[in-house]
Amino acid sequence: MQSGIFHTSYEKDMALRRTHAQKIRLVILIVLGLVFPFIANRYYLTLANQVGIAIIGAIGLNILVGYTGQISLGQGGFMAVGAYTAGILTARLGMPWWASTIVACIVTAMIGTIFGIPSLRLKGLYLAIATLAAQEIILWIVTHWKTLTGGVEALVVPDPMLFGIRMNNDFNFYWLVWGLVVVVTILTVNLFRTRFGRAFIAIRDQDIAASVMGVDLFKYKLLAFAISSFWVGLAGALIAHYRNIVTWERFTIDVSVLYLAMIIIGGLGSVTGSYLGAAFMMLLPAVLTNIGRAVKGFFPAIDSIIPFIQQATFGLVIILFLVFEPEGLNKIWKDIKDYFRLWPFSY
């Protein structure tokens, strides 16, 4: 019977997984992740890959919004930079997909840093509006710079090959994307145990106090934009290579909103929250479509309104979470764990 967590050394206290239950859950998760592609059909593999890409994007956004407190509505634009850089380098210059992905991450990080410069002067909703403008400007450039991006036409990207194997069928891509998810997770979790991560959190909690204590606001805010955009660019590049096709419709303001919804519903300032939120928001439309198909026998007209139902549910879910559980799925998950850990004496 456990009444609390007691550590006898600093090493134990600093560990990422501190209790037995956490270690057991991690092992179960890894085993499930390894077994999943062999038992799942193509539909579920596709969903899993989409969720994986979304997790990388959500972690990236969470570093900026959840950990550093800089609200960004430019996610879609930054993903577009990543996707188009990767797509153009591979399709036009014949660069291998892994190299173009790395370049895409770096380019996105640079663009993100440039649009992060206003963050020194602007806070809160002004920054949100500035990043909204960034989103609109980037997308306008993408659709109007025809010689580079092909404008509103779709950009076709060749199949990514590795050792003669096509990487973007659902089974092979699963290993690629979830491998990257693990890498991003480990790096991000550890980032917040370093000087940089702690500086980000200090800026979020009280930026003036942070600067009084010697945190260089300009440097660390730009760094947060750079690191965040780096992962967002990775997510964008993966979309380009997975889909074989890059179109501007995938990177509109709706995408920025979708990713913000992911991290808010999942939980701001939490990697677990990014996982939960990304999975929730990516699976919700699929679940609704399936429900729609199931009840089609009773309501033949349902096909035509499914997109509207999805949109309404999207809005409603955001509102309900913010009103009733502002700390998101991560808080619910914590409450469930606490309930079982303290059962039967939960008070």
Next chain:
Amino acid sequence: MDLFIQLTLTGLTNGAILALAALGFVLIYKSSDVINFAQGEFLLVGAYVIFAMIAQVGLHWTIGMVLTLLIAVLLGVLVERLVLRPLIGEPIISVIMVTIGLSSLLRAIVSTIWGNQPKSFPPFIPSQPINILGATVGADRLWALVIAAVMLVLFNFFFTRSREGIAMRAVADDQQAALSMGISVKKIFAWAWSIAAATAAIGGALVANIVGVGPELAGFGLRVFPVVILGGLDSIPGAIVGGIIIGLLEAYTGGYIGQGLNQVLPFIVLIIILMIRPYGLFGQEIIERV
């Protein structure tokens, strides 16, 4: 020269409608510090409701307009009561996000009821072309200009003469002080939201009369941002002046340069304004003290 006058007139009238949408936005921000990302959807709902009243039910446009305004007021009160009030005191990102969620919900409701196809609107405002200094402009566009001007005067009276208007300014200035003077802050917030929804509905009716109703009317929600940032987030004259300037800017770039530059230029202006004068032309400069 003809082109110049033509563009000026188009810009002025577009700007007047933008200003109407921005008015409600500023009103909400001024009284409750909430950025309303659903302002475009308020406009959308207003346009569709009056479309339903006139074209589908067949009411006379005066009755239709009155009913639309009533529904808009009701919508504003409901939104404030059910969605915004639980979020008082929450961080700014939650407030932004909840209005985004609201916008998505409203858009979905409108599309479910009326479908996604644009529909033409039975013109209830005369729209025959009128010649001014050699340029032609639809009468409905001129009406939009007149109505925006009337609204500005009305707002001005409301804020300086009426009890509610003065109370609203008091709440905007200092909520605690207003509370201790016996002003119900909750009631003021409800007022602000319903007036914002009503002005958006008027804007919606005007736009619908010019271009017809369609889901893309919600796009006004985003076009409002350059306007309010340019004019100052908390300034009502700023919303009008900002709307006119952005409207003219869009018309001139669209007419003289083209290339779709008129879509992005307002946002470039927005970034520049944010960099050099974040409180806008008429907004109140807030000095941060530790």
